[in-house]
Amino acid sequence: MKTIALLLFFFVSLTLISAQNRPSEGFYETSDHVKIKYKVSGKGEACFYIPGGPGQGYPSFELMGGNNLEKNMQMVYMDQRGSGESGTSENYHLDQMIQDIEELRQYLKLKKIFLLAHSFGGIIAVNYAKKYPEHTKGLILANVTLHFLNDESVKEQIEYGNSLLEVKNRVIPKDSLSSELSKVSSALRKKRIGYKFLTEDIETIKESDKIDSLHPRIIDFGMAVISKPKDFPEYYADYAPITKDIKVPVLVITGKKDKAVGTQHYKTFRFPNQKVVAIDGGHLLYYEKNSEFVSAVENFESKIK
Numbered sequence: 001m002k003t004i005a006l007l008l009f010f011f012v013s014l015t016l017i018s019a020q021n022r023p024s025e026g027f028y029e030t031s032d033h034v035k036i037k038y039k040v041s042g043k044g045e046a047c048f049y050i051p052g053g054p055g056q057g058y059p060s061f062e063l064m065g066g067n068n069l070e071k072n073m074q075m076v077y078m079d080q081r082g083s084g085e086s087g088t089s090e091n092y093h094l095d096q097m098i099q100d101i102e103e104l105r106q107y108l109k110l111k112k113i114f115l116l117a118h119s120f121g122g123i124i125a126v127n128y129a130k131k132y133p134e135h136t137k138g139l140i141l142a143n144v145t146l147h148f149l150n151d152e153s154v155k156e157q158i159e160y161g162n163s164l165l166e167v168k169n170r171v172i173p174k175d176s177l178s179s180e181l182s183k184v185s186s187a188l189r190k191k192r193i194g195y196k197f198l199t200e201d202i203e204t205i206k207e208s209d210k211i212d213s214l215h216p217r218i219i220d221f222g223m224a225v226i227s228k229p230k231d232f233p234e235y236y237a238d239y240a241p242i243t244k245d246i247k248v249p250v251l252v253i254t255g256k257k258d259k260a261v262g263t264q265h266y267k268t269f270r271f272p273n274q275k276v277v278a279i280d281g282g283h284l285l286y287y288e289k290n291s292e293f294v295s296a297v298e299n300f301e302s303k304i305k
Contacts, residue, residue, distance in 0.1 A: 028107045030081070030100055037085040038078040038104060042070025045137065045301060046110045048101060049077050052119025052144075054235070055222025057084030059215040060208050061118060065290035072298050073114070078104060080124075082221030092224045094234040098128045105135060114301065116140040119261060119283065120148060126239055129246050138249040138304050139271075140297055143283050145261040146269065147238040153262030154181050157197060160259045161188055164196060197259045198283045207287070240268040250274040251300040253293065258283045275300060 025039040039058070049066065051058055058077035069075055079086040080097055089096075101124070105113055114137050117125035122144025129136040145153065154177045161184035162169050172180050188194040195205045225232050243250075250271040256263060260283035266276065277296040281289040 027086075028104060030103055032089070032091065032096075034081045034089045034100075035087040036078060036081060036100055036104065038076065040074060040076050040108065041067065042073055042075045044073040045114060046108070046112075047073045047075055047114040047116050047140070047301075048104070049075060050101070050115055050117040050121035050125045051080065051083070052117075052121045053083070053219075053222045054120045054225045055080065055083040055219050056119075057212075057215060057217040059084075060211045061286060063211050064207060064284070064287040065293070066286055068290060068294045069116075069297055073301060076104070076108065076113070079217070080221055082218065082224065084215070084217040086218075088218065088220045092221050093232065094124065094127060097124050098131055101128050102132060102135070111135070112137040114138045114140060116142065116297070117144055118142045118286070119144060120235075122146055123148065123235060123239055126243065126246065129248055130242055133246070133248055136248045138251070138300070139246075140251045140253070140300065141266075141269075142253045142293070143255055143258050143261055143285060144252075145265060146240045146243070147265070148236050149178070150238065150262075150265070151177055153265050154178070156262045156264070157181055157259055158184050160197070161185065164188060164193055165191070199288060200257070200282060201288065204284055204288055208284075240270070243274075244270040244272065247272050249300070249304050251296065252276045253285060253296055254278050255281045255283060255285050257281060258285075 024041065027035040027037055029035055049058055049061060051061065057079050062077055081087060081089045081100060082092055112135055115125040115128060122141050123146060125139055125141065126146060129139055151174060158172065158181055159169050165187055185194060195202060199205065225235050229236055250273060252266050252269060252274055254266045254276065256278055279285050279289050279292050285293045
């Protein structure tokens with residue numbers, strides 16, 4: 001009996017060791033042979049960061065204040081396929097992006113995870129929670145869109161852009177919204193104030209650009225989604241209606257001046273178990289309002305058993 005007990009103890013110990021000794025930073029290979037860059041840092045409940053973009057790498061979030069969450073959470077950062085330092089792929093569809101998260105969860109031997117999504121990443125995070133509720137402990141949705149380039153948000157961007165340009169707004173047909181936004185954005189760039197959709201402070205953009213310059217990245221995923229919308233219709237669908245069916249705890253963090261996804265878009269969300277925190281800032285709250293951002297996340301996480 002002692003021998004059997006010792007063997008069982010030895011086997012269990014090896015299992016625990018293997019679960020805890022994954023590299024804190026490196027690459028894992030997906031089932032379709034794409035190498036995904038990831039990094040694990042911090043202590044506490046595991047929380048996967050899902051970047052925006054589409055196709056933004058994780059360093060700008062991590063190094064612009066996201067790492068302050070590591071005091072109370074084990075942050076798992078990942079570059080999506082076709083983004084950051086991860087490998088390219090012939091498949092950038094939503095189902096595959098969800099599967100990449102699930103395979104990393106399995107690789108790290110984590111039973112349940114929080115997902116913290118920013119901007120466009122909300123589409124991926126919400127669909128992961130819908131498909132894998134048994135592995136989702138909670139969603140943290142920071143300045144997210146669940147309907148990429150939706151009409152109401154685009155209208156708000158056009159109106160805001162015209163106010164910056166001191167141009168009078170006019171009624172724009174629905175089928176002309178996209179082209180009108182392109183014109184407004186082009187005019188803002190010529191005046192070097194296109195960044196104002198994201199933030200009122202140019203220094204924030206300079207900091208983000210500096211980090212990006214130190215962490216070279218590919219943008220294949222983002223380019224595919226933006227340049228070939230007809231090939232990826234799932235990224236342009238409205239996912240607000242499915243929120244009523246997602247019963248995990250949800251924290252919605254919204255910026256009162258967020259012109260990137262719109263200041264009213266979050267009001268379309270219908271999660272049964274959601275808390276909304278509105279912060280007086282723009283699209284990059286995790287940097288410009290870091291203490292409020294971190295406090296909101298920590299208060300939410302601490303109340304979930």
